[in-house]
Amino acid sequence: MEDWSFPPAYNSSYLPDPSQRFWYPKRETMDPGAREKAILERIREVMAYAYAKAPFYKNKWDEAGIHPSHIRSLEDFEKVPVVTKQELRAAQERAEPFGDYLCIPENEVHRVHGTSGTTGRPVIFSIGKNDWDAIGNAHARIMWSFGIRPGDMVFIGALFSLYIGSWGILAGSERMRAKSFPFGAGAAGQTAIAARWLKLAKPKAIYNTPSYALHLAEVAREEKIDPREFGIKIMMCSGEPGGSIPAIRNKLEEIYGAKVIDCGTMAEMTPWMSSAGNSETDLGMVLWQDIVYHEVCDPKTFMRVPYGSQGTPVYTHLERTSQPMIRLASGDLTMWESGPAPCGRTYPYLPKGLYGRIDDMFQIRAENVYPSDIEAIVAGMPEYGGEHRVIITRAGQMDELFVQIEASPGIYQAGDAAIADLRAKAATLLQRGIGVRAKVEVLAPNTLERAQHKARRVIDDRNLFASLQQDRT
Ligand code: 8LQ
Structure with missing residues (x-):
């Protein structure tokens, strides 16, 4: 089914016809029950792989009395203990620098990124070449749903260092054969320069955090530039709540005259765009379950809550071989609804996005x-x-x-x-x-x-x- 396997093997020259709504029509509109069957198969493959390659998972699951062969349903999968960020940090202390959940040989690590916080021990993300290609493919596929097409200019107005948000957009934009403009953010005076460049280059799409988009608009006005002169049509927001908060979204749409699209899970979960809004809806974020399997769970038991209820997202990579996350607890808060999502994709969705953190x-x-x-x-x-x-x-x-x-x-x-x-x-x-x-x-x-x-x-x-x-x- 449209190149779906573990490990992933995508045709890197595939591009849909620009008039096509879906990148992979079958996968995006398939019967949810059939998709869940295929997801279960993927989960079993990823778990068997991680069990064989990573002492981290083997020890964790042996201790819990769980073996990948025990997982015969998505309900069985809910019994797999969640992974916390603290455990990842401890694993990297034990086995520096990548941790004993790195499942590929160290010399096959293609990209190194890390947590962008300024306090505490940093956590390293390591990504293999095949994974990086699959990440580009996944992001291109999702950015297609935003209305971005080959040849469109994508301006990346976010930090280009440890923060993987910017790099993930770049990977997707390059795979899409868009015109990538990796401008960055955060250096002294850079925002005013961004405003001048945006007025000049008139990109179709921009990527930023919602806070940065508000700041950029203020700085542009100080430069006597109306943000509408940028001509932006699509604003991709991630990193913090905002894109799904109506007051913020409406304000950004009004300021820029662009459609705001909320997206984002966690850096560890790259391809991190696996929950994302799209050009055909204003309703929060769609869960691209065939890329990352999302469960919205009770924060105490980590069992799935029924659709229509609030819980915390728990994520599982279906396409990562380097540091696959299997039931990573996010600590965020959301509410989910069963599909089909309003855009016609048969995925569940988060009508209000991620609206808070349990610890906030x-x-x-x-x-x-x-x-x-x-x-x-x-x-x-x-x-x-x-x-x-x-x-x-x-x-x-x-x-x-x-x-x-x-x-x-x-x-x-x-x-x-x-x-x-x-x-x-x-x-x-x-x-x-x-x-x-x-x-x-x-x-x-x-x-x-x-x-x-x-x-x-x-x-x-x-x-x-x-x-x-x-x-x-
Ligand atoms: N977080 C991230 N995206 C969010 C969103 N759209 N709405 C609400 N909260 C969001 C590179 C991507 O932006 C993902 C990312 O920011 O990864 P990080 O740096 O690991 O931060 C993850 C946290 O940012 C999430 O757990 C949310 O709390 C928030």
């Missing part, structure tokens, strides 16, 4: 609050100036929630009454939306730092407060 949730006076809920509320206000911060603190015995919001230039210039109105309106909307009273502070436009990559908007200083209390006693 904080409790304020016994209410569970997600930063993305606050973002959706404040960024949806027309008076919003483009940035905000959430500060959780403790005054006496009570948790307090502070939300700092930049006002738009118009509101700020209008003076005290307009600012007071914004403060009151934001407090009311927050109370209604998250069920918690928040103290709102209105700031001048451009007060807060802009993210060049993924934004961090929450400051929880309750621990600081607790340690100060302890020092005093």
